[in-house]
Amino acid sequence: DAGVIQSPRHEVTEMGQEVTLRCKPISGHDYLFWYRQTMMRGLELLIYFNNNVPIDDSGMPEDRFSAKMPNASFSTLKIQPSEPRDSAVYFCASSMGQPNQPQHFGDGTRLSIL
């Protein structure tokens, strides 16, 4: 079975550029999560969706970050304009709605802002 698919796997860009990270959740999963992993702060939840609707975006660092889920099989996380401190590994995860269902993670996007 296909797991959570993220693209690109690596992104290197200059500060000020727009960055778009993409995620395809596991088919049938109705929850989707975006996380950021850094050495300093560990794994942080940025935002999560239920049935394509954003439920909690309290972890989004600032207005430069935005996330959308136009349909059940696709989500994007955008950073505009990007800054060097946004460099991190960004993970997408998905899960089914029942309480005992765990989150399944993609392999992440390693983002470097120069």
Next chain:
Amino acid sequence: GEDVEQSLFLSVREGDSSVINCTYTDSSSTYLYWYKQEPGAGLQLLTYIFSNMDMKQDQRLTVLLNKKDKHLSLRIADTQTGDSAIYFCAERDDYKLSFGAGTTVTVRA
């Protein structure tokens, strides 16, 4: 807010048992999870335990939960070189997971 704490490093000899410890603060957590992260990869779910259980065993993995002390542990029996990775403990509140900083396990020959 939730706060999950783990020791940062563990070194173990191949064939020995590894024990990774974790403490959490949210007594309303319903499920507690162990994830494994290998270099360059995402988080792989290893096992989880429901908060009304004390122990769960799954092949080489044993999870112990002391709800009174809010203490969770993961024991890996007969540790192999392929077990070298970062192990994350996570607690669940509603649909949100809070992760510890991760324990880097190094298996030496």
